[in-house]
Structures are given as C-alpha cells and as structure tokens.
Amino acid sequence: MLINRREALALSAGALFATMNPARAQGKKTLRLAPHAALRVLDPVVTNAYITRNHAFMVYDTLFAVDAQYRPQPQMVKEWSISPDKLAYTFTLRDGLAFHDGQPVTAADCIASIARWAKKDVIGLRLAAVTTGMEALDDKSFRISLKEPFGPMFEAFARPSSIPLYVMPKRIADLPADKVLEEVVGSGPFRFLPAEFRPGVSWAYERNEKYVPRSEPASGLAGGKVVKVDRVEVVWFPSRQTAINALAKGEIDLLESLNADQRSLLQGNKDVVVRRKAGPSASTIRFNWAQPPFDNLKVRQAVQAVVTQQDYMDASIGDPESYQICPAFFGCGTPLETAIGFPDTGKPNLAKAKALLQEAGYKGEKVVIITPGDVASFAPLAPLTQQLLRQIGIPSEIQTMEWSAFLARRAKPEPVAEGGWNLAHAVFDRIDLISPLGNLNFDARGKAAYTGFVDDPETEALKGRYQRETDPAKQKAIVEEMQKRAYQQVFYIPLGTYFDYEAFRATVSDYVPSAVMVAWDVSKA
C-alpha cells in the first residue's frame, strides 16, 4: 500500500497526539494541588510565611489545634490538668504517636519544641517570661510550672498561624534557635519527601502509614487527620491564570486560592467545584504614629471619620457575596467577636473630619502613601485612600514599589525624608487576628512595635491583664476594653473582610474547609 506525503504527515501527527494523554497515576492515588505561593524555607519556626506554615501542618503535629470555630481543641494531647492555683499545667500525650524517623514522640520532645517555639513566637515569648520550669514526668507526660497564671495557654498551644507550636524531635528542636532547620522530621499525617523538593517549583508528601488520627471528625485544624490519598504533589504556578486552566483541564486537582474576579473563569464548568474559603482576609489602613501628621490623634480621627468599610469593599471587591462588613478587631465569627466602639456609620462625615483637622492644627503638610505595585490585593486601596484624604484637605502622594522594598520601608519609623512613610495599607488573614496577644495590630510598644509603631502603654497593660486572666468571660470583657480603646486611639482602620475562593475537581471530595489549607480527609475518585 502506498501513501502520499500528506497521508504520512497526518498519520505521524495522529500517532504523536495519541501518545499525548496526561500521564495516568501509576498505581498510587495522588492529589495534585496548586498552592498560593512557592515553598522555599522549610523551617516553620524561623519564618511566618503562610506557605511554610501550610507545609508544616502537613508534616508536623501540634499539641492543640483550633477547630472550625477557632476554639482550641486537643490534638496530640490526650488529657491535661490544671492545678487549683493555676500555676501548673500537666499534659499527657496520646498513645501511638511517632516521628517519621520511627522514634516515638516523648514528653522530652514536646518540652524541647515548646522551648524553641517560645523563643520566636510573640505569645510564646510571653509564656516563656512567666514559666519557671518544664519537666517530663514520664515518657508521655510533662508539666509546665508558672510564676503567675497564663490564661491563654491552650490558645497559645493551638496557634494556627504566625508561628504555631509544631512538635519536632528533641535532637532537632535543641539546635540553636537561630539556626535555620533543614531536616524535616515531624509526626504529622504526611511525610515530606526531601528528594522531590525543588525550591520555588514543586514538592511532595507521602502518607504517613503509622499516623494515628484522633477519633473526632476533622474540623478546621483539629479533629481526626485521616489521610485518604497516597501522595500529595504540590506544584507552584507563578501565573494564576495558568493554574486555573490546568485545573479546568484536569492537570491538577485542587487550586488553593483564587479571587472573586477569577472565580467567574470557572463558573459553568461542571467538572470543577468553586467554594468560598473558610478564612477571610482583612485589609486595613495603617498610620505612622511616629511621624507627623499622624502622630496627632485628631488627624487620625479625621481620616477615620470619612472611611466606611462599605465604600472600600464595594470598590476593591465588588461582589457582595465575597465581602463582609466586620467591626471586630479580633475577627467576625470568632470567640472574641465584638462590635464595641465601631465608629463606622456607613456614611463619610466630611464636616466632622474637617473640624477635627482644624482642632489638630493641621497645616496642610503633604503625606506619603506607600504601596506595593505587585500585590493585587493592595492595588485599589491606595487610590481610594488618596481620594478620601483629598476630600478632607490632606494632600498626598502615592509611592509605588515592589513588595520587598515595601516591607523594608514600612518597617521604618523615620520621617519620609529619611526613607520613612506616613500611611500604608496592610492585609491580614483572619487567623492572624483572633488572638489579643498575637494580633500584631495591638502591638503598642511604640517604635519597637509592629509597623505603624502604635504607642499605647494602656493597651499593653490590658494585654497583661488578659494574659493573667483565666476566666473566659472576664477575658472577653478585657478584649472589649482593648477594642474600644483601639477605635478611640485609631490604632488602625479596618476596611472590611473579604473572601477568596478555592476550587477543586468534582472528583475530589471531603476537602476540609479550613483557614489553613490541609490535605487530610480529602479523597479522590
């Protein structure tokens, strides 16, 4: 049989495309997911990067963990007791806990892990300051002795973000606190595969066959971590659009994050499920308290008088399903939610703002707004704020820079002429706000504090009271005082909370709604 050139070409192309179907799973059930960022730093204590935190929750287990309602629940701990004077806490570990290197998890490992964490985390530092000793009672029990009561003990041990308390082997946890850990040995439901780690590109996990999950159903970061896939492969996509296309085509199973606008690209696709994320984000206006004109309370109050969350959310998010007006500094839908002190009436009060500026003796100095040009969630905020400032007679200039330069500049309390700034925006995940001791916006230690350099000894005293209080009702009352004061002093201005979305193939089920992406419980058809 003779074929001509065209037929030969068509046959070769056909043969080529016939081999071009996506690679099928080779015996193992593999979940392929696209995260929100690239993993580069593996040490979850040295950095508070969200992607390192998410990686660590796969590999390490925690003593306590927050559930879907942000309440601390025991995780590695089976039982605990508190002495009547509330100065001694005794914890006993669950049976069957073991590290990925085969060694059992002991009380000594937990003590070493707490000690390492307490040198870095803001709540850990407070705990360390009141701890008089930590001792192992036997292989599975340990006691923490305090010189004064520490109310948020379980809240501290269940930290879901910033720096959670991950339990690691003593030999690793005992390394100098400043040494960046390179060995990843946890006791969590997944084992990290170092040979497959390509920094900034991809990484993978394998099911920890020996992991003993709790019996309760999974809820947030708490409950039974039952692993139903053999492998999890994580591939970083610098282009969100490409990740969306890859999900639509079935090249990946799960996309951790897409915003309200990008959601529309997957609507109508029957093979893909799009769902609102459990944890929202909150955008804020921050003032530089260390420099004029925002060192003046009345100038800050003038800006507060014209800001409405509704305006910011409408302009920056748009879709009412995707945002929420939230008066609570410690997050809406959390145990410490309160609306006390919320000054936002939904209508800008220009007359009040102008009167406050006059009282403040403001002389029309130009302010500098700094903003990152390469972070989408910040993009609409600076122009909106500039417009409001213009309306009340504060001239301003927006200076745009890339993220790294923005972070470095925002950390400077100096005047603008010396590389500082007057006004900036910040965006937080809600889980970073839920703790009165861990919420960076309530760091009120002046120039030593988090960016904005809020200087308010009264708030620091309130935090001390909260720390010593063990009664939840009284804790809540202190939190209300804190929020009221923060609104009065205009620590910062919350601009509302908004939700991103997560998307997964219809073949994926039981994906746990959690503020931190987790891959336990997920199954794949």
Place this chain on the structure above:
Amino acid sequence: MLRLIALRIAMAVPVMLVVATIVFLLLRLSPGDPALIIAGESAGPEALARIRSQMGLDQPLVVQYFTWLAAIARGDLGFSILSKVPVLSLIFDRLEPTLVLALSAILITVVIAVPLGAVAAWRHNSWIDRAVMMLSVVGFSVPAFVIGYILILLLSVKADLFPVQGYVSPFEDPLAALRHLALPSLTLALVFMALISRVTRSSLLEVLGEDFVRTARAKGNVERRVLWRHALPNAAVPIITVIGLGIALLISGVVVTESVFNLPGVGRLTIDAILARDYPVVQGLMLFFALIYVGVNLLIDIAYVIVDPRIRY
C-alpha cells in the same frame, strides 16, 4: 581560529568582573531586606539583626564584595539565602528546561523565519511579502504572554491537543517533552521569527540587486538556485549577527514564557530570586547570563569565518 577563541576567553574575564561589580552594587543599593523576607514583619529588630549577621550582611559593603569575589574565584557561588541550596545546584537544576526551550525556539525560528524572509524578498511587493511583513509586525507588537495565553486557550483548553503547563525532559520521554514544549517554544519563537524574517528579507533584497546575482541568472540558473545557492549565503552575515543579538531578546522572553507555561527554568528562578532579594542566587544568575552572552558572541564570530571565508581576525 584558536587565537580568536583564546583572545575572547581572556576578554571575558574583565567583562565578567564588570558585570559582577554592577550586579553586586545594584542589589546592595536597591531597597529591600532579605532578613525581613525570611523572618517576616513580626520579627523584632534583634531577630532581624541576627539573621543579617548570619548572612554576613552586617559587614561593610567592601568586605562583602571582596569576600564574594574570593569565593567566585574558588568556583563557589554560595548558598541560596532562602532555601539553603548551593547556587550552582539551583542553576543547574533549572538549566535544562530553559536551554531546551531556547534551543527549540531558535530551531523553529531558523527553520521558519529564514525561508519566510527569503521568500518575501524573492517575491518583493507581492501578497506573500506583505503577509510575511504583516505577521512580523504582529509578532513584534503582541506581548509574549498574550500569545501564550491565546495558544493555551485555543490549542490546550479548547482543542485539547497540548497540555496547559509543565515540563517533561526530552531525555526521559521525548514524545511527552515534545507535547509540553510545542506551545512555549512557539510563543517564544514568534518575536524572534518576526525579527529574523525582517532581517533576512532586507538583507536578501540588498544582495539580490548585486552583480553576481545577475551573473548567476545570466548563466541560466533557475531562480530557486539563485536564491538559495548564491544570494542567501551572501546575506548570511547580518542574519547571523541578529540571531546572536537576539539571544538577549530570548533570555528576557524566557522569563515570561516560563511563567505562562509553568516551566521551572532559570527565567523564573531569576524573577523569584530578585523579588526575594536572594543575593547569592541573583549574582550567580547574572554571571551565568553574562557567560552565556559572551559564549554566544564567540560562536557568532566563529560562524562569520565559516560562512564568509574573506573574514579574518
């Protein structure tokens, strides 16, 4: 020829030194702090100072510079600040996708653009000429990421012919590699093709008016032979020059193409390292790119001698 190669290698040393110095100063003088990237905003000044000290960033600039130069002289490019992986390993790990992508783009360009330009010159002012020129204007004007996304939408998502993203090594699975490379190579090649087809056309137009071409025709050669055998080799020098200069264009195009098609190459590594202020990685990459550029120029000089024996160095 050997003298030329030796001379060029010797000249590469001061070039690399200048590049190294400029990159070092640019990075250190630009705003941004790697310690802040690693530790996060909540880290206190003491923690940041400790991290800077560990990385040697608390040393005077001159000390940092000479320490780095001494390490380079020993062949040590250092470790990534973030991932703690040796810079050389990081570059080698990411080199293959970039090289394969760039070579396939060059191959597509030479195979398609040179004949297109030649035909456009041969059929000067015809519809073929105008079509080629129109396509080259489009290739120049439309950004690579737009072309990439359009190709993905049409040929991957709609027609389901190619994968959306990812890289497969041709050494592991040649057919799968071909599938994964088709769209990114084409995307990267389009700008290059626009450039090369235009240069080929203008260069050939000039040569086609020369006396030796008229002589070839007078001797009874068919037009095809006149074009390919007599005119094109004589128009090759400017084409080769532009292909060489276009390597810089390719390097910048690789960054975008790798991001759009999610290829783990050195282009993406460069962007990531710059944004994270991963100084050792950026410095290593810039030296690497400079070396590539010097090497390509050397190859072009050698190619001149081959295509035009009249050229002597």
